[in-house]
Amino acid sequence: xxxxxxxxxxxxxxxxxxxxxxxxxxxxxxxxxxxxxxxxxxxxxxxxxxxxxxxxxxxxxxxxxxxxxxxxxxxxxxxxxxxxxxxxxxxxxxxxxxxxxxxxxxxxxxxxxxxxxxxxxxxxxxxxxxxxxxxxxxxxxxxxxxxxxxxxxxxxxxxxxxx
Amino acid sequence: xxxxxxxxxxxxxxxxxxxxxxxxxxxxxxxxxxxxxxxxxxxxxxxxxxxxxxxxxxxxxxxxxxxxxxxxxxxxxxxxxxxxxxxxxxxxxxxxxxxxxxxxxxxxxxxxxxxxxxxxxxxxxxxxxxxxxxxxxxxxxxxxxxxxxxxxxxxxxxxxxxx
Amino acid sequence: xxxxxxxxxxxxxxxxxxxxxxxxxxxxxxxxxxxxxxxxxxxxxxxxxxxxxxxxxxxxxxxxxxxxxxxxxxxxxxxxxxxxxxxxxxxxxxxxxxxxxxxxxxxxxxxxxxxxxxxxxxxxxxxxxxxxxxxxxxxxxxxxxxxxxxxxxxxxxxxxxxx
Amino acid sequence: xxxxxxxxxxxxxxxxxxxxxxxxxxxxxxxxxxxxxxxxxxxxxxxxxxxxxxxxxxxxxxxxxxxxxxxxxxxxxxxxxxxxxxxxxxxxxxxxxxxxxxxxxxxxxxxxxxxxxxxxxxxxxxxxxxxxxxxxxxxxxxxxxxxxxxxxxxxxxxxxxxx
Numbered sequence: 001x002x003x004x005x006x007x008x009x010x011x012x013x014x015x016x017x018x019x020x021x022x023x024x025x026x027x028x029x030x031x032x033x034x035x036x037x038x039x040x041x042x043x044x045x046x047x048x049x050x051x052x053x054x055x056x057x058x059x060x061x062x063x064x065x066x067x068x069x070x071x072x073x074x075x076x077x078x079x080x081x082x083x084x085x086x087x088x089x090x091x092x093x094x095x096x097x098x099x100x101x102x103x104x105x106x107x108x109x110x111x112x113x114x115x116x117x118x119x120x121x122x123x124x125x126x127x128x129x130x131x132x133x134x135x136x137x138x139x140x141x142x143x144x145x146x147x148x149x150x151x152x153x154x155x156x157x158x159x160x161x162x163x
Numbered sequence: 164x165x166x167x168x169x170x171x172x173x174x175x176x177x178x179x180x181x182x183x184x185x186x187x188x189x190x191x192x193x194x195x196x197x198x199x200x201x202x203x204x205x206x207x208x209x210x211x212x213x214x215x216x217x218x219x220x221x222x223x224x225x226x227x228x229x230x231x232x233x234x235x236x237x238x239x240x241x242x243x244x245x246x247x248x249x250x251x252x253x254x255x256x257x258x259x260x261x262x263x264x265x266x267x268x269x270x271x272x273x274x275x276x277x278x279x280x281x282x283x284x285x286x287x288x289x290x291x292x293x294x295x296x297x298x299x300x301x302x303x304x305x306x307x308x309x310x311x312x313x314x315x316x317x318x319x320x321x322x323x324x325x326x
Numbered sequence: 327x328x329x330x331x332x333x334x335x336x337x338x339x340x341x342x343x344x345x346x347x348x349x350x351x352x353x354x355x356x357x358x359x360x361x362x363x364x365x366x367x368x369x370x371x372x373x374x375x376x377x378x379x380x381x382x383x384x385x386x387x388x389x390x391x392x393x394x395x396x397x398x399x400x401x402x403x404x405x406x407x408x409x410x411x412x413x414x415x416x417x418x419x420x421x422x423x424x425x426x427x428x429x430x431x432x433x434x435x436x437x438x439x440x441x442x443x444x445x446x447x448x449x450x451x452x453x454x455x456x457x458x459x460x461x462x463x464x465x466x467x468x469x470x471x472x473x474x475x476x477x478x479x480x481x482x483x484x485x486x487x488x489x
Numbered sequence: 490x491x492x493x494x495x496x497x498x499x500x501x502x503x504x505x506x507x508x509x510x511x512x513x514x515x516x517x518x519x520x521x522x523x524x525x526x527x528x529x530x531x532x533x534x535x536x537x538x539x540x541x542x543x544x545x546x547x548x549x550x551x552x553x554x555x556x557x558x559x560x561x562x563x564x565x566x567x568x569x570x571x572x573x574x575x576x577x578x579x580x581x582x583x584x585x586x587x588x589x590x591x592x593x594x595x596x597x598x599x600x601x602x603x604x605x606x607x608x609x610x611x612x613x614x615x616x617x618x619x620x621x622x623x624x625x626x627x628x629x630x631x632x633x634x635x636x637x638x639x640x641x642x643x644x645x646x647x648x649x650x651x652x
Contacts, residue, residue: 040284042306121203124287131308132296143205145294272510366610368632447529450613457634459621469531471620
């Protein structure tokens with residue numbers, strides 16, 4: 001198995017939320033994805049591009065077009081996208097026609113800065129999936145590898161299930 | 164994509180080391196793997212079997228035969244094995260002739276009980292790999308999916324590389 | 327030194343904030359103070375009373391009167407109050423006339439559920455201060471023991487300083 | 490209340506233990522005390538002196554004499570010493586004749602690098618105690634402030650109790 005570099009595109013979402021006491025609220029802060037990869041002793045080559053810091057409910061069509069264009073233009077064929085979970089499937093649909101790449105979207109239901117979070121596990125799932133799965137668009141959440149065009153988020157239950 | 168249940172076999176290793184003050188040392192304790200899967204919001208069906216609690220330098224041929232027999236007899240075709248990293252490749256070799264299963268070995272270089280550990284990320288890699296990769300034996304460490312028969316651990320450097 | 331039991335009164339505040347993905351926001355949840363004391367191997371006798379779960383900007387005069395009445399009526403002479411930091415000094419003023427007790431208010435600038443938080447340290451400060459300081463009202467924040475009637479929170483700077 | 494600077498002397502102990510995979514064992518590493526103080530948003534002035542990195546079972550009379558000399562010679566009157574718990578009371582006895590200083594010894598039963606550790610809480614206890622208690626030698630462990638000359642460690646039970 002060869003090990004070409006992985007492109008990691010961060011767009012915001014709960015995974016990157018931080019609590020700001022002076023504002024009495026949470027906001028998406030500088031991405032912690034690169035730090036997570038370092039703590040996880042990742043030596044596989046990768047490149048991180050922080051595209052935006054948005055809750056996925058606030059992503060516009062222009063934002064999704066930017067995500068698509070970034071991935072399409074990149075030399076990498078293995079791509080991970082960290083993204084808010086609420087509209088992850090909408091972005092996935094826009095990536096479906098990109099050929100020759102294995103693209104995996106993931107995120108988290110609890111911020112990575114929390115002591116107990118699904119963030120590192122989900123990131124690991126995506127990093128493995130982009131290497132092991134066949135080309136196409138995938139979502140890794142709740143311990144499952146999903147075909148990204150055949151999954152939905154059940155918001156109340158806090159989990160992804162087959163659509 | 165269908166989602167058959169995953170068998171998770173735990174054998175010990177650094178991933179499960181705990182510090183016992185009364186003994187002034189680290190020992191492998193009750194596996195934390197099931198707790199990690201819960202914290203990671205895994206709803207994908209799985210079953211955990213705690214086979215042993217050994218440092219992989221102490222695994223005997225009988226131990227490895229037991230690991231093999233457990234996996235071969237199980238109904239699951241998707242299998243994750245958590246294992247000490249030092250002799251992970253030796254156990255992998257003994258699993259190579261099991262047909263029709265996707266078996267992924269992983270472990271960690273820092274105990275899962277540490278605040279900063281590669282454990283959750285590596286477990287996520289393995290859980291994704293057993294679903295996405297084709298049948299055979301794999302190792303997920305340091306952010307890479309390796310063919311388990313073509314990798315070695317560089318102990319001094321603390322990482323796995325292509326053999 | 328004798329070790330009479332400590333009364334720990336929890337009122338909410340950032341220290342107890344949890345992130346709820348289904349609501350896309352942080353809310354004060356079941357207090358984690360008792361869990362923090364357990365993780366910190368506290369064997370000193372104590373009793374936890376969860377009075378309310380409020381951001382301190384939302385505390386009313388009735389809320390503060392309830393906090394005061396609870397402390398005044400309790401048999402314990404050593405008291406810790408976990409509280410939002412924004413109006414901690416207002417509650418402290420209302421406790422100043424309670425005689426014969428050492429009352430220490432503390433809180434946190436980052437939720438205790440975060441991997442990196444001042445919560446456990448601040449709680450430890452308060453638990454020690456109620457045993458070591460003379461009777462009166464104290465605040466422990468930012469590594470300092472303050473006379474509670476002579477301190478203010480500098481909200482923008484995120485710290486407490488002598489008033 | 491005034492806030493003179495605190496001297497923090499680190500000597501090793503479980504609080505600073507790290508796991509080294511290449512060695513398959515734990516060792517006392519670079520002290521994490523300064524980082525804990527930073528994470529805990531300590532703005533109170535302090536100075537950290539890393540004297541040694543020893544398990545307290547390995548401290549010699551010369552080591553304890555060095556700890557004593559460092560504290561006696563320092564300008565600070567408020568002193569915290571982080572120390573292995575096994576012979577903490579022995580070192581405390583050697584500090585009892587230093588006049589005019591409030592000296593607090595603490596440590597931890599689980600390494601600070603663990604996700605669940607008593608380390609930050611205990612450090613907070615000591616930092617508060619050196620400001621609030623009267624001059625003398627104290628130990629803060631298990632949620633209690635102890636007169637350091639009247640306490641012992643019950644090793645099997647993993648806790649400190651009145652001697």
